[in-house]
Amino acid sequence: MINYPGKKKVYGNGQVYSLASRRGMSLEEDINVSNAYYREKEIAVVHKKPTPIQIVHVDYPSRNKAKITEAYFKQPSTTDYQGVYKGYCLDFEAKETKNKTLFPLSLLHQHQLNHLRQVSRHGALSFLIIRFTSLEKTYLVLATDMITYIDSHSSRSLPITWIDKNAIILSGNLKIPCDYIGGLETMMKGKKL
Amino acid sequence: MINYPGKKKVYGNGQVYSLASRRGMSLEEDINVSNAYYREKEIAVVHKKPTPIQIVHVDYPSRNKAKITEAYFKQPSTTDYQGVYKGYCLDFEAKETKNKTLFPLSLLHQHQLNHLRQVSRHGALSFLIIRFTSLEKTYLVLATDMITYIDSHSSRSLPITWIDKNAIILSGNLKIPCDYIGGLETMMKGKKL
Numbered sequence: 001m002i003n004y005p006g007k008k009k010v011y012g013n014g015q016v017y018s019l020a021s022r023r024g025m026s027l028e029e030d031i032n033v034s035n036a037y038y039r040e041k042e043i044a045v046v047h048k049k050p051t052p053i054q055i056v057h058v059d060y061p062s063r064n065k066a067k068i069t070e071a072y073f074k075q076p077s078t079t080d081y082q083g084v085y086k087g088y089c090l091d092f093e094a095k096e097t098k099n100k101t102l103f104p105l106s107l108l109h110q111h112q113l114n115h116l117r118q119v120s121r122h123g124a125l126s127f128l129i130i131r132f133t134s135l136e137k138t139y140l141v142l143a144t145d146m147i148t149y150i151d152s153h154s155s156r157s158l159p160i161t162w163i164d165k166n167a168i169i170l171s172g173n174l175k176i177p178c179d180y181i182g183g184l185e186t187m188m189k190g191k192k193l
Numbered sequence: 194m195i196n197y198p199g200k201k202k203v204y205g206n207g208q209v210y211s212l213a214s215r216r217g218m219s220l221e222e223d224i225n226v227s228n229a230y231y232r233e234k235e236i237a238v239v240h241k242k243p244t245p246i247q248i249v250h251v252d253y254p255s256r257n258k259a260k261i262t263e264a265y266f267k268q269p270s271t272t273d274y275q276g277v278y279k280g281y282c283l284d285f286e287a288k289e290t291k292n293k294t295l296f297p298l299s300l301l302h303q304h305q306l307n308h309l310r311q312v313s314r315h316g317a318l319s320f321l322i323i324r325f326t327s328l329e330k331t332y333l334v335l336a337t338d339m340i341t342y343i344d345s346h347s348s349r350s351l352p353i354t355w356i357d358k359n360a361i362i363l364s365g366n367l368k369i370p371c372d373y374i375g376g377l378e379t380m381m382k383g384k385k386l
Contacts, residue, residue, distance in 0.1 A: 039311070042311075042314070042315075044315065045308075045311050045312050045315050045317075047270065047271050049242050049243060050242060050243040050244065050245035050246065050267075051243065051246070052243035053243065053244070053246050053248075053261065053264070055246075066265070066266055067263065067264075067265060068246065068261065068263070068264040068265065068266070069262060069263065070260065070261070070262065071246070071260075071261040071264055072259070072260060072261065073259055073261070074243075077240065078240050082275050083282075083312075084282040084284070084312050084315045084316060084317040085315065086315065086316060087282070087315070087316025087317075088282070088316075089276075089277040089280070089281070089282035089283075089317075090282075091277070115238075118232070118235075118238050119238050119276075119277050121235070122235075122237065122238050122277045122278065122279065122280070123277060123279060123280025123281075124238075124277040124280075124282075
């Protein structure tokens with residue numbers, strides 16, 4: 001199910017599934033569709049967290065109806081996705097970049113990075129899903145691997161050469177456009193999580 | 194640390210900690226303060242999820258500033274709290290009631306109940322924190338226990354007699370006003386989770 005760098009994206013019955021055919025579909029949409037499938041098939045229960053919003057003013061135009069008339073976006077203090085899979089606590093963030101050679105760490109907020117560190121220490125299976133839109137490739141990077149790299153390099157980015165070596169490419173199909181559970185299963189076979 | 198029904202709320206050095214002295218503090222505030230302490234002391238990483246909101250209109254009065262001018266509250270599809278503790282995936286909801294004899298199940302949305310069922314099946318440690326404000330007692334009820342009860346009774350509520358028998362009372366102090374991790378630790382010693 002999972003294809004390593006260099007291999008064609010072949011999925012299931014051999015059908016070639018190209019990101020090109022899904023142009024316009026964001027990584028977030030792909031993950032939402034995949035999560036719905038995982039929940040329906042009882043594979044995993046993962047939800048995207050609501051966007052944190054600071055509410056300043058609420059009107060009540062009628063009984064039982066509340067209309068928020070002034071609110072602002074807040075910076076998220078955690079990652080966007082959380083859930084449970086075979087008893088593992090999943091905690092991850094998803095990011096897209098047009099860059100072809102590296103993933104800029106500036107796309108992660110400092111407190112998101114701190115959060116990934118913290119939940120990893122407590123035994124969560126935490127990771128980052130990175131889509132390189134120009135390369136049409138989606139990777140799963142374990143938070144522990146990323147943190148080890150960050151702590152031993154002064155670089156403010158993850159080079160694609162490092163990602164190709166340390167992450168795995170996620171495949172997908174129409175039902176599971178971003179099959180990160182398949183990716184995790186492959187990782188679990190190969191290394192201790 | 195944990196006191197069973199009938200016992201006085203005695204905590205740590207014997208200081209009697211009464212809910213009465215915290216009148217005006219909601220269960221949500223108590224849990225937020227407790228979560229901050231758990232995170233700071235590296236005991237557990239638990240966050241309250243943001244309230245889900247349907248955004249209809251956003252103004253951009255200036256560059257880099259977005260002002261939401263029309264939005265509505267959405268029904269939550271999951272529980273309010275999620276996190277990780279010693280590798281366990283925590284997933285819970287917190288409710289207050291003024292009722293003295295029962296907990297009305299109508300306080301839980303049907304999809305929240307479904308969510309608790311689902312995450313329990315997948316190995317999360319899921320539960321409900323119920324505060325009976327008139328009784329000045331806060332209980333932790335395991336989702337699995339509650340679901341077993343609901344499935345075998347036609348009642349639309351959990352009687353306090355059942356809760357007293359099947360749940361444990363949570364204690365608290367100024368630093369951890371709602372010590373549900375202490376409650377879980379006690380439960381873990383006594384029964385298989």
